[in-house]
Amino acid sequence: MPGESKKNQSLHMVMITAFFLPKIGGSEKQLFTLARALHKQGIAITIITRQYDPILMNHEHVNGIEILRFSFMNMPMMDLITFNLKLFFWLIKHRNVYTVIYANLASSHAVTAALIGLCCKKKVFIKLGGSGRYGDLMTSRHSLLGKIKINLLRNSTARYIAVSSEIVEELRAYKFPEQSISLIPNGVNSELFYPISDQKKKEIRTRLDLVHDAILFIFAGRFDLSKNIITMLIAWHKLGDQKNHMKLLIIGEGPLEQNIRQVITTKQLQNSIVLKPFQDNIQEYFQASDSMIALSVSEGLSNTILEGMACGLPVIGSRARGIEEIITDGYNGFTVDPDKITRVTETIRKLGSDKHLRKKMSEKASQTIKEHYRIDHTVQRILPLISS
Template sequence: MNILYVSTISGTINLFLVPHITRLIDQGHTVSVACRVDDPIHPVLLASGVKVYPIAFQRSPFDKRNLEACRALNRLLDEGRFDWVHTHTPVASALVRLACRDRQKMKVLYTAHGFHFFKGASLKNWLTYYPVEKTLSRFTDVLITMNSEDYACAVERFSAGRVVNVHGVGVDLGRFTLQTENEKQRLRREYGFSPDDFILVYAAALNNRKHQTVLIEAMAELVKLIPKIKLLLIGKGPNEAGYRALITLLKLENEVHLMGYRKDVPQLMQLADAAVSSSNQEGLPVNVMEAMAIGLPLVVSTCRGNRDLVEDGRNGYLVTFDDPELYAEKIAMLYYNPQKRVSMKKESVEMIQSYAVENVLQEMDRIYADLLRQE
C-alpha cells in the first residue's frame, strides 16, 4: 500500500509516530508524510526512504493560511496516488477529510489524540470543534481514539465507518527503567538533592491547560505538612513568568523548582517519590505513562485521559480539578504511608504494560489488516 501520514506539524510525527511509520515500511508498505516542517524530520524516517511533503498547515482553524494548505493538499492527493491517508491532529485532519470526501477509493484513517470538546470544555470549544468532527466523521473509514470518553462519544454520536480505541501512541518502556532505591539516591547526589527530600515531579508545558498554579498553591500547604518537600516543574511555556511571581509571593523559592526544557526527564523522574499532574485537558498523557513505567505513584487531576491511566486508590489518586487543598491532602497521604507507595508502584508498572509501544503497534497491525481485507 502507498500510505500518506498527515499531521499539522512535524513535531507530532517525530515525537509519536516514528515507530508506527517504520513498522509499516518494514511490512513492505510505502509511506510518505505531509506536514508543516517546524522541526527537521526524524533521521530514522529519512533513512527509511520516507518522502516528505511540506504543507503549511496552521494550528488555528481560523488561520487563512490553511486555505493555501488545503490547495497544496489537494494537489498532493491528485498526484500522489495514495491508497490510504492516515491523519493526525485536528486542523490537518479536517482538511484531509474534506479533500478526500469525493475520493472514495482512498481510505481515510483519523487518529484523534484527544478531541478539543470534552466534559468540562468551554462552550466555544464545543461550538467550534464538535460540529466539524461530527460532520467529517462521515468521510472517515476508521476513527481511532485513545481514551474511553472520546471512544464513547465517537461510537454514540459520529458516523465513521469504524471506531476503534487503542492504548495511545505507545510508550517505549526501554527508555524507562524501574526505579530502585540505590539509583534514586545516586541521582539525588548527582543533582544536589537530599536523601530525605520528598520530591514531586511534573513534566509538562507551563501553560493554562496544564494549570501548574494549583500545584504551586498546594505546595504552600504542603510545606507545613511535609518536611523537605520539593516540586520539580519540568518544561517551558507562556506562564513561566507568572509562576515565578507566584512562587516568590508564596515564599516557595526553595521548594518549587522551575526546571525549564530538559532532555533528562527519565533521570528526574527516577529521583522522585511521586508524579503529579494538574492538567484540565488530556488525550492520553505521555508524562503520566512515563511515570507509571518508572513505578511512581501518582496524584493527578480527574480529567479525561488521566482517568484512563490512574485508578483512584490503586496506582494513585484522582483529584477534583482546581482544588489545591485536596492535592495537598492526597500528597500528604502518600508521604505518610510508604507501604501504599510501594503497592502503587507495583500497580503502575503492571498497568502500563498495555500501553507499551509494541502492544500499540500490534493493535495498529490489526486495524490495518482489517482495512486490507476490505480492499
C-alpha cells in the same frame, strides 16, 4: 514477527501532523513512537508536517522514517490554507505511492485527509487525542468553520481512533457512525521508559543535579490552563513545613510560564520547587522522581502519565475521565478533585510521607503499563485495521 513484517512491506502510511521534530509535544511524541513501531513491522512511513522554522530541513530521514516539511504563509488563516493546499496536491500527486493516511488530531489537515480518502479511495484514520472542553470536538463546536469541519468529517469515509472511552462517547454524541470508531489507547516504549533501582536513581539525580535527600514529585507538560498548574502550586504551598523534605520538579513550557513564576515567588516556594524547560531525556527525570502530579481539567489518555507510570511513578491525578481510565484510586495512584485543594494537599502529604505506600503503588503503576499500555499493544490493535 518476520512473517508479519514481510506481509506489511506493501503498506506505506502517510502520517500528517501540524507540528513535529524538533517541536514535539505529547501527541507528536506518541505519533513518532507509533511510527517507529510500525516501521519495525515493515511499513514504510512518511510524516508530513509544517515547516514552522525556515532553518528546518524540508526533507530528511530520521530512524528510517521520511519527514517532509511544507512551508506556509505565516498569517492568520493563510497558514492553514497554504499548508492544506500543498498537502492536498502532494497527496493527489503521490496517490500511487502510499496506501494509508493517518491524521494526528482532528485539525484542518484531517479534513484534507478525509477529502483525499473520498476522491482517491484511500484508507484514512484520524486520531483524536483529547476530550472535554479542550478536546478535538469541543473546541471545534464554538465556530462556524469548526462546525463545518465536524460535519465534513462525520460524513466522510474516515475511521476514527479514540484513545479513551470518553472520546468514543463524544464521537457517538456527535453522531459519528459507530462502525467508524475504534478504541485504541496510546502506548509506551518500554525499552525507554522503565523502573530503575534506588542506586541507579541516586546516580541519575547526581548527573541531573537533582536533590538527593528529598522526596521528588514531578509534573511534566505544557504550561496552559488545561493542566491546572496554578492549583497544583497552591496545594503545594499548603504543605507548610512538610515541604522541607519534599521537592516539586516542574518541566515544561507554555503561555502561563510567567504566571507560574509569579506564584512561586509570591508564595515563597523557590526552595521547594525547581522549574525546567522541556527535556529530551525526560525518561531520566521520571526515573529520578518518586511520584507524579497531574491535575488536568480534561485529558484524553495522557502520554506523560503513561510514561511516568512505566517508570514506576504513582500518580496523583485529577478525576478527568482519561486519567481515571489509567489510575485506580488507592491502587496505582490517587485520583482527586482539583477544586478541593485541601484534599490535594493531604494526598501529596500522604504519598510523600509513606515510603511503603510509594513502593507498593510504584510496582502497581509499572505493572499497569506492562499489561495494558505498551506500544506493541497499540500496534497489535491498529495493524489489522490498516492492513485489511
